[in-house]
Amino acid sequence: MARWLALLFVLCVFGPASDVHAVAPKARLTGVRFLSSVNYTRVILDLTGRVKFTIQPLAGSPRKRIPPRVYLDLSGTRLATPRPRVEVRDRMVQRVRMSQYKAGVVRVVLDLKQPGNHEAVLLANPHRIAVDVERKGGFPVRTEGAVRRSVRRIVLDPGHGGKDPGAVGVNGLREKNIALSIARMLARRLRREMGVDVVLTRDRDVFVSLKERTNIATREAADLFVSIHSNASTNRAAAGLETYYLDHRITDRAILKLAARENGTSLRNVTDRDYILSDMKLGRFACFTPLLAGNLQSSLVRKVRPRYSRVRDLGVKKGPFYVLTVGEMPAALVELFFVSNRREARALRRQAVRAAIVEGLFHGVKEYADGLRKTRCR
Ligand SMILES: [Zn+2]
Numbered sequence: 518m519a520r521w522l523a524l525l526f527v528l529c530v531f532g533p534a535s536d537v538h539a540v541a542p543k544a545r546l547t548g549v550r551f552l553s554s555v556n557y558t559r560v561i562l563d564l565t566g567r568v569k570f571t572i573q574p575l576a577g578s579p580r581k582r583i584p585p586r587v588y589l590d591l592s593g594t595r596l597a598t599p600r601p602r603v604e605v606r607d608r609m610v611q612r613v614r615m616s617q618y619k620a621g622v623v624r625v626v627l628d629l630k631q632p633g634n635h636e637a638v639l640l641a642n643p644h645r646i647a648v649d650v651e652r653k654g655g656f657p658v659r660t661e662g663a664v665r666r667s668v669r670r671i672v673l674d675p676g677h678g679g680k681d682p683g684a685v686g687v688n689g690l691r692e693k694n695i696a697l698s699i700a701r702m703l704a705r706r707l708r709r710e711m712g713v714d715v716v717l718t719r720d721r722d723v724f725v726s727l728k729e730r731t732n733i734a735t736r737e738a739a740d741l742f743v744s745i746h747s748n749a750s751t752n753r754a755a756a757g758l759e760t761y762y763l764d765h766r767i768t769d770r771a772i773l774k775l776a777a778r779e780n781g782t783s784l785r786n787v788t789d790r791d792y793i794l795s796d797m798k799l800g801r802f803a804c805f806t807p808l809l810a811g812n813l814q815s816s817l818v819r820k821v822r823p824r825y826s827r828v829r830d831l832g833v834k835k836g837p838f839y840v841l842t843v844g845e846m847p848a849a850l851v852e853l854f855f856v857s858n859r860r861e862a863r864a865l866r867r868q869a870v871r872a873a874i875v876e877g878l879f880h881g882v883k884e885y886a887d888g889l890r891k892t893r894c895r
Contacts, residue, residue: 542595553607557651564644594623668886670714674744675700679724684749686856696745734843742848749857757829760814764835780839805847813881820877
């Protein structure tokens with residue numbers, strides 16, 4: 518008996534030092550995917566169930582030719598991927614290696630090209646872990662965008678298009694057409710009066726996926742991104758103008774429904790996809806983004822009111838919109854009236870109202886750009 522107690526004592530005191538214990542595997546690691554962005558790499562570990570994990574950095578040794586690494590230990594997990602080594606070879610990550618470190622613990626090692634900041638988040642439905650790695654201090658493109666105190670390039674994103682009409686309202690009024698007409702007029706105005714580069718994610722009636730839209734924004738390394746939409750509701754009385762910026766921790770059902778429609782996904786999946794951004798990336802523009810949304814919203818209401826006196830100011834809100842995950846720049850999404858509301862649909866058909874909307878968005882961008890120099894962000 519005393520020997521057993523002694524053994525137990527030894528196990529308790531000198532047992533596994535790591536907080537990840539070997540437990541019977543309940544989940545399998547079935548594969549690895551990665552997304553390479555200009556500024557960071559996201560590695561996605563596909564799992565068959567929930568797991569507990571730890572994540573640690575390891576310094577490299579140039580003398581011994583050992584790269585800096587980040588490793589994760591997944592407890593209660595069995596390695597079930599046919600490819601235990603995946604070459605990434607982007608700016609940040611060289612490769613991902615996986616092994617059954619011990620019974621019930623899978624170790625995943627990211628060999629980095631340079632030391633980086635890392636963050637990992639467990640996601641469900643399907644189960645997976647997203648690991649983000651970015652260079653310490655950021656990449657030059659990002660730094661330039663974040664530090665630059667002027668607006669030189671803007672990406673405008675007219676919602677929907679082609680086979681996707683967006684919301685269809687009173688008398689067949691289509692969201693995709695309103696968005697395109699406003700975006701084109703706004704682009705002309707911005708180029709002419711602010712002298713900025715403007716890139717449209719679509720300049721005609723074609724379908725562009727949300728992923729392509731965010732890719733365009735990332736590729737262009739723009740200073741800001743504005744997505745243009747019109748709302749609709751089964752409640753015919755619903756009316757007004759509103760501006761959104763990204764936040765995935767939203768529980769308001771009406772906002773989730775709108776985001777699900779704009780994202781082309783189900784209500785259940787709207788807050789739980791690979792596009793959920795880590796706080797690391799949301800935090801980067803935590804200061805600029807609400808400023809942009811606030812400028813757009815107040816200027817819109819101010820300029821539209823003389824042309825449409827019944828305008829309702831629904832304010833600035835937050836929501837989980839996929840297209841706002843451009844991540845590298847302040848981004849906002851405007852909902853220009855409700856096409857399902859008879860009065861607002863009629864207003865949207867009037868050229869004077871559209872011109873006032875363009876005027877509002879133009880001054881919103883301009884006020885944001887002018888205010889940038891005075892804004893103090895970390
Ligand atoms: Zn839309």
